[in-house]
Amino acid sequence: MSQPAILSVERASCDASDGLVSLEEARSRAAAWAVPVEEHEEVVLDQAVGRILAQAVAADLPLPPFDQSAMDGYALAAGDGLPAGSVLTVIGRAAAGDGARTLPPGSALRILTGAMVPRGADAVVMQENVTRADGRIALSRMVRPGDNIRRRGEDVQAGETLLAEGTRIDARHVALLAAQGHGTVCVRRRIRVAVLSTGNELRSQGETLADTSLFDSNRPMVLALARQAGAAVVDGGIVPDDPRLMAEAFRDLATRCDLIVSTGGVSVGDEDHSLAALAKAGGMGESLRIALKPGKPAAIGRIGHAAYLGLPGNPVAALVSWLLLGGAVLAALNGRPARPLAGMRLPLTHTFERRPGRTEFAPARLVQTSGGLAAEILGRGGSARLKPLAAADGLVCIDALHAPVRAGEPVMFHPFRDGFAI
Template structure:
């Protein structure tokens, strides 16, 4: 099906409305890095599991050493040594007037209420001289002071980082339920395209789009599959798509959706009736397509794979991916925010924009003196959708809204940082 002019927000809303999170699955902890938890994780045990020593030293009763000083040290008999991980308790309890040598992480024997670090003693084996008194409870880690049984530690939807995974492992979890990474099939169309490294003819060009989009998909957290180049032949495209749908959660094509005589994607897929093709009020990236594809050969039963048809010019393809595909991938992964958070910056040079279109200009950011906050943004190159060199030189998009036709130098503008969420 085809339609009239859509706004950027309308097209994104249509995409996100049709996009649902992927079914959750259980994965080993390290495979869950940067994925969204699909379950609440509640502590099954307490942390620490038992009272233990925070220092290498001597477990004592504080009252027995309260008067210890360098000038008047206290001498206590050492009744045993306690190491971490010992299956049997070498010191079942600590009688008054005694000390037990203890290692960091070892369980504190009943009766002891503080630990004297080695540095405050003569490190005696049979008897120990203590020259400084700890306060009651000093250098002890109490059972459950960090995590109590039943504490909610990870909420569903949390993007799991190294610290979360370390916590889960400390709780005895070897795996966790997450939303998986979408498998994204990337297809470049065009009889003029050649693989990088191949010999070029007079009218051929290297395919950069599939590498650009595959890298962008990987950066978004997906698993990209770059498919070989497809000529401007509808049958070849349909065969390739049918072959790839078995491993795809998403299919992305570039090229073949404008108004030309050889726009193979639109020609091949319009008769299916499941893909919308039409203009979106943006520059660059006006021609867009979105819908679903199902295997013609009856492969996976009742599967409708989200399909994005992006323009063929590299800047248009990349901006379309950032604006439409990346948010959909993050929704499939259960990760928020789905779109990059905009910031504002001072514009270094005047820019113009056509009325009625949201323009995305490439820019280079200058950070404030704190090295974190954005201070200003300088437009890079022109507005042409073929200027891939300018795209590579940029690290931000300057967003000019539909009702704005000019922004003067020095004004604050909305900016999307391309290397940060």
């Protein structure tokens, strides 16, 4: 659940006097409100991508299931080593799928990649390393026992654990399960995530904008993020800044979902009603002030069996908070630890002025420089700016005490290419 590259400095910068909690503590506290969803189901293998494995899977058979040729060539008996210049008679041909053969002494069998190695053979010589004429081959190099043979079970032994419970299935796991003959797999039920936005100024796409209204971008974004994370999503719509109406929405969604996510209304302003509405709906929760920029305020809690996560209203802050807190809550609902964001340390292309005190995330793109790959921060901050976010390749993360960041100094870069899988 922790992110050492980010938190090692941050813990040193946050103390009780400033009232801020570390990213690590915020993720842990958010996850603690989640009740794991235990229901599971059997799904067709090619529809299992993104799902969470409900139980460990053991290998039913070894891979490869028999000794097989690793390339096109000739199967032969090398014994203690067959020297260059040796001549062997070719007795036939074996392709993948052909039945078992037996190799007489002093002979060779033309063999293609994936074919079963005949009994009596202990090596395969590459076709490039022989000359063939008149039904015989002459070796142009020494051949040793075991050359170019994939041994039975060298990849997977029968009975060994293939995949652990809690694995998030991707195409690699599908291939491994398919090679074992699995047509279906047992996975946890999809987490049901409801997303709503709060704000009197918000309008849905297709509605008419008034002079002081805005189209809601947070709800579509978080719905997309939750879907990319493998959840089943419920659109909770837009709710006005009214604790009574918010409480009604929370109560309704809690009967249908495992996680309720709202955006906006989590700070300390006059129209920030999220926690009050949660309590009015019969839930409980707490406010977080996180050593994070953007995304310092957040709210966490539970109503019934549904976890609650309140994100900031500005879109960049909402995205960053979802990646950090939403990932931890979804993982806990799936009964597994949160995975850290996958990042790499890259130099910054330019000096970035900032004040120390909070870990900061900023949209950035990758740039190829004379010294190699580097990260360029886009825009000049602003948690409400969407254009730099859309143009970015990922987010840079700057340690709390790293201020300012000079050109060429390293920062952590977290790419968007994995679809924000968490």
